[in-house]
Amino acid sequence: MLKVCHLYPDLLNLYGDRGNIIAFVQRCRWRGIPVEVLEVNIGEQVDFADVDFLFLGGGSDREQNLMAADLLKRKASLQQAIEEGLVVLAICGGYQMLGQYYLTHEGKQIPGLGILNLYTRAGQQRLIGNVIIEANINGQPVKMAGFENHSGQTFIGDLEPLGKVLSGFGNNGQDGYEGARYKNVFCSYLHGPLLPKNSKLTDLLISLALQRRGMDITLTPLNDDLENSAVEVIVKRYLK
Amino acid sequence: MRIRLIMAIWAAKLAAFLSQKFGWKGSSLPGVVARKLYQGTLRDLASQARKGVIMVTGTNGKTTTNNMIANVIKAGGFRIVVNQEGANLITGVTAAFVRYANWLGRINCDYALLEVDEASFPKVVNEVKPRIVVVNNFFRDQLDRYGELDKTVQLVRDALKSSPNVHLVLNADDPLVAQMQSTTGHQATYFGLASNQRNDGGTKQTRESRFCPHCGQELHYDYYQYSQLGAYSCNGCGFRRPQPDIAADEVETAGTMSRCRVSYPGGAAILSLKTQGFYNLYNALAAFTVGHLLEITTETILVGLLNYTPAIGRMETFIYKNKPAILNLVKNPTGYNEGLATLLNIKGTKNVFMAVNDNDADGRDISWLWDVDFEYLAEHHHNIEGFVCSGLRGEEMALRLKYAGVPLEKISVIKDMEQAIKEALKGPGQTTYLFSTYTALWATQKILLGLADKEVPHAQGLSSVS
Numbered sequence: 285m286l287k288v289c290h291l292y293p294d295l296l297n298l299y300g301d302r303g304n305i306i307a308f309v310q311r312c313r314w315r316g317i318p319v320e321v322l323e324v325n326i327g328e329q330v331d332f333a334d335v336d337f338l339f340l341g342g343g344s345d346r347e348q349n350l351m352a353a354d355l356l357k358r359k360a361s362l363q364q365a366i367e368e369g370l371v372v373l374a375i376c377g378g379y380q381m382l383g384q385y386y387l388t389h390e391g392k393q394i395p396g397l398g399i400l401n402l403y404t405r406a407g408q409q410r411l412i413g414n415v416i417i418e419a420n421i422n423g424q425p426v427k428m429a430g431f432e433n434h435s436g437q438t439f440i441g442d443l444e445p446l447g448k449v450l451s452g453f454g455n456n457g458q459d460g461y462e463g464a465r466y467k468n469v470f471c472s473y474l475h476g477p478l479l480p481k482n483s484k485l486t487d488l489l490i491s492l493a494l495q496r497r498g499m500d501i502t503l504t505p506l507n508d509d510l511e512n513s514a515v516e517v518i519v520k521r522y523l524k
Numbered sequence: 525m526r527i528r529l530i531m532a533i534w535a536a537k538l539a540a541f542l543s544q545k546f547g548w549k550g551s552s553l554p555g556v557v558a559r560k561l562y563q564g565t566l567r568d569l570a571s572q573a574r575k576g577v578i579m580v581t582g583t584n585g586k587t588t589t590n591n592m593i594a595n596v597i598k599a600g601g602f603r604i605v606v607n608q609e610g611a612n613l614i615t616g617v618t619a620a621f622v623r624y625a626n627w628l629g630r631i632n633c634d635y636a637l638l639e640v641d642e643a644s645f646p647k648v649v650n651e652v653k654p655r656i657v658v659v660n661n662f663f664r665d666q667l668d669r670y671g672e673l674d675k676t677v678q679l680v681r682d683a684l685k686s687s688p689n690v691h692l693v694l695n696a697d698d699p700l701v702a703q704m705q706s707t708t709g710h711q712a713t714y715f716g717l718a719s720n721q722r723n724d725g726g727t728k729q730t731r732e733s734r735f736c737p738h739c740g741q742e743l744h745y746d747y748y749q750y751s752q753l754g755a756y757s758c759n760g761c762g763f764r765r766p767q768p769d770i771a772a773d774e775v776e777t778a779g780t781m782s783r784c785r786v787s788y789p790g791g792a793a794i795l796s797l798k799t800q801g802f803y804n805l806y807n808a809l810a811a812f813t814v815g816h817l818l819e820i821t822t823e824t825i826l827v828g829l830l831n832y833t834p835a836i837g838r839m840e841t842f843i844y845k846n847k848p849a850i851l852n853l854v855k856n857p858t859g860y861n862e863g864l865a866t867l868l869n870i871k872g873t874k875n876v877f878m879a880v881n882d883n884d885a886d887g888r889d890i891s892w893l894w895d896v897d898f899e900y901l902a903e904h905h906h907n908i909e910g911f912v913c914s915g916l917r918g919e920e921m922a923l924r925l926k927y928a929g930v931p932l933e934k935i936s937v938i939k940d941m942e943q944a945i946k947e948a949l950k951g952p953g954q955t956t957y958l959f960s961t962y963t964a965l966w967a968t969q970k971i972l973l974g975l976a977d978k979e980v981p982h983a984q985g986l987s988s989v990s
Contacts, residue, residue: 294734300891300892300893300894300895301894302894302895303891303894303924303927306894306927306928307927310927310929412888412889413888414888431888431889431890431891433889475891476889476890476891477891477894480894480923480924480927481920481923507932510919510922510923510926510932510935510937511923513919513937514917514919514920514922514923516919517916517917517919517920
């Protein structure tokens with residue numbers, strides 16, 4: 285039984301974020317891997333050591349402030365689980381929260397969880413649009429597509445990026461990288477939602493979750509024609 | 525000033541003529557031209573409405589509500605200026621007045637009736653002083669364009685606050701709307717639906733507003749109609765659903781028609797509509813309330829509403845080889861959820877066509893498809909023979925259905941719109957249901973008109989209006 289944890293589904297459900305949960309769960313179910321989804325809201329108990337896949341999304345400003353206060357209280361147990369290999373997908377606001385701090389326009393530093401060595405600063409321009417990246421999944425280059433909508437610019441220092449930007453802005457519109465990877469944590473600005481279309485990444489997350497529990501990680505292949513063609517539409521439009 | 529107004533109108537009318545001659549679609553171009561030449565165009569023209577201006581704003585159902593009110597007022601024998609579908613930004617509103625104005629800049633109307641986009645509402649209110657403002661609902665819509673829902677609600681609230689002598693017509697069932705009375709201090713008349721009016725149970729979609737707009741505490745609900753609409757109350761500050769002045773119950777549907785009983789101060793009557801959909805009842809109640817405020821007789825209001833026929837893509841019905849084909853515009857999760865509930869409410873087997881574009885007017889971000897409860901549809905897919913997905917992002921639509929749990933063999937992607945629509949129409953289902961995002965709507969309607977006949981609705985099966 286894999287335990288999927290959707291943190292703050294009541295607050296952080298902008299932009300079809302729940303599509304990522306749907307994709308993870310369905311691809312497990314289609315293969316007969318039992319899954320259970322825990323929805324954890326502010327103030328509710330969760331033991332991260334007991335979770336196999338954690339999804340952290342983004343929200344509007346007001347909602348993000350509410351969640352940041354709650355998440356900071358959970359920092360120690362989350363950090364420990366991450367160091368021990370917890371599989372995490374963090375999108376947009378969730379991505380920024382895992383870092384050291386967020387620097388506002390006014391120069392104010394809002395502290396993050398400080399689990400990942402990255403930081404974000406407010407940009408002048410909102411980075412919006414379709415994105416195509418090339419990511420390395422199990423040693424293979426894979427084109428992934430999504431939609432970004434953020435004003436924060438994230439700098440990941442020595443961390444490994446999720447991929448190279450082929451079209452769009454990515455982390456900050458400057459260094460050509462998108463997202464970040466640390467142990468089994470995957471961060472990205474691609475919310476579009478990321479997992480349904482980009483099935484190779486979803487399967488990697490499932491394998492890593494199984495591996496952490498010492499379970500068999502060979503996944504039955506699925507028919508991914510629709511997933512691939514949904515990415516292909518964007519690739520054809522933007523990469524001539 | 526009169527001279528500048530006249531010049532602006534002449535230039536705008538010329539622009540309208542040229543625009544039509546060259547087949548451009550810009551219904552707002554004359555408004556752009558007029559405003560460039562004379563900033564006061566809209567203010568001067570709108571102030572000529574003898575009995576005042578009525579505005580309709582909110583997220584879903586603006587066009588339908590506006591058209592329903594127009595029918596009610598026309599049935600009452602008044603002359604009106606009304607803006608066309610989609611032309612609901614300040615330039616489109618200006619263009620509507622220019623079209624009605626004569627060459628001397630004069631307008632001959634009793635009421636001006638304007639649907640106004642929520643984001644444009646403050647600008648329009650700044651120039652046009654409304655006598656009545658109808659607010660139907662607030663849902664998240666195209667976040668990439670408008671930002672967050674809170675911001676939209678605040679924009680409308682602040683604009684209303686700064687506008688004197690407005691009478692509000694508010695949906696009692698939406699806490700985001702109902703709060704407008706106390707937060708703006710204006711007089712209000714409320715409309716709403718009684719509990720347990722729907723037999724489809726509604727979808728289990730995400731609720732937009734779970735927290736009290738006044739004090740931030742979680743709202744308690746006795747029941748939901750759909751999304752955040754229902755009977756809510758706040759334990760913190762006592763904010764609760766106001767008792768509606770105009771209330772509906774005994775909701776029924778028959779064929780492509782629907783009806784309900786509507787109670788108003790001093791009586792009750794049966795309201796019949798040539799359209800379906802739970803949300804359309806709210807639109808009709810809003811129109812009924814406006815008619816009531818304008819002291820149009822109840823009988824006349826009911827005739828006006830019965831004569832309303834849906835605008836393009838608002839449950840517009842066609843007949844293909846004796847089978848109904850229903851076209852429905854979808855723009856955001858709540859609208860799509862309600863469309864799905866309506867689809868599932870129709871008896872018999874169906875074929876479904878779903879077109880998704882991602883042009884500017886559709887919203888470039890199609891992530892909202894993942895916030896629609898297609899899972900609800902997948903649970904009840906047995907009566908649906910097949911789904912044909914089309915449009916620029918037809919693949920994403922198909923993918924959404926797949927992950928919702930619709931069997932793969934029922935899903936197909938056909939990029940050619942005409943071929944896709946033919947495929948859906950020819951399916952074995954007794955009804956064809958077509959969903960389309962904004963920019964695919966006209967193409968879909970045009971193809972449908974070429975293949976099928978437009979239905980003239982009739983009131984069979986429903987009791988007469990009296």
